[in-house]
Amino acid sequence: MIESSLKSLTDDRVREFLKLARVAHLATADTDGVPHNVPLCFWYDDAAHFYFIIDEKPKRMTVRGLKRMRNLAENPQVALIVDHYEEEWSYLAYVLVHGDAHIVEDANEYMLALRNLRDKYPQYRTMALGFDRNPMVRIGAQRLHFWGERFKPPPAEGS
Numbered sequence: 001m002i003e004s005s006l007k008s009l010t011d012d013r014v015r016e017f018l019k020l021a022r023v024a025h026l027a028t029a030d031t032d033g034v035p036h037n038v039p040l041c042f043w044y045d046d047a048a049h050f051y052f053i054i055d056e057k058p059k060r061m062t063v064r065g066l067k068r069m070r071n072l073a074e075n076p077q078v079a080l081i082v083d084h085y086e087e088e089w090s091y092l093a094y095v096l097v098h099g100d101a102h103i104v105e106d107a108n109e110y111m112l113a114l115r116n117l118r119d120k121y122p123q124y125r126t127m128a129l130g131f132d133r134n135p136m137v138r139i140g141a142q143r144l145h146f147w148g149e150r151f152k153p154p155p156a157e158g159s
Helices: 006-010 012-020 067-074 107-120 122-126
Strands: 024-029 035-040 049-053 077-084 093-103 136-148
Touching: 006 012, 006 136, 012 077, 012 093, 012 136, 024 049, 024 067, 035 067, 049 107, 067 093, 077 136, 107 122, 107 136
Parallel strands: none
Antiparallel strands: 024 035, 024 077, 049 136, 077 093, 093 136
16 A cells, blocks of 8 residues: 555554654755665654754764755755564555655744654653754655555455
8 A cells, every 4th residue: 555645644543653653764865866864763743744853872973064964955855764664574564754854943843843852762851952952853744655554444344
């Protein structure tokens, strides 16, 4: 089953999958189209936005120097995949989100997303994350594809 419109974000099965997922993979590309893919923690706002923060985990370079951040500055088009794997393949599933990513500039939106990220990931509660030091990125979903048995509607009664 593949769905490509945002109306699927109103499907409770899709929303629950996104809210419970612990990790996603962000795909970005620079202006030459060279891809870059990283895993990340995220918060889905139950509407059409996905948030992630550049946290305090060790990085090889400055926050703004990270390849994902340089790519977003050059090309805000991203793909975010949230997937689930098990050896029993009938449980495989994914949601693929295509959208635009932008740094959150509004302090209230930043704090709302940070509170929700801290609720979801206890590790963030011990980090001194702040608006001036740790950029927050919002991905606005434009297209969505999902696949997996868990997303199929239940059989009609009497079938």
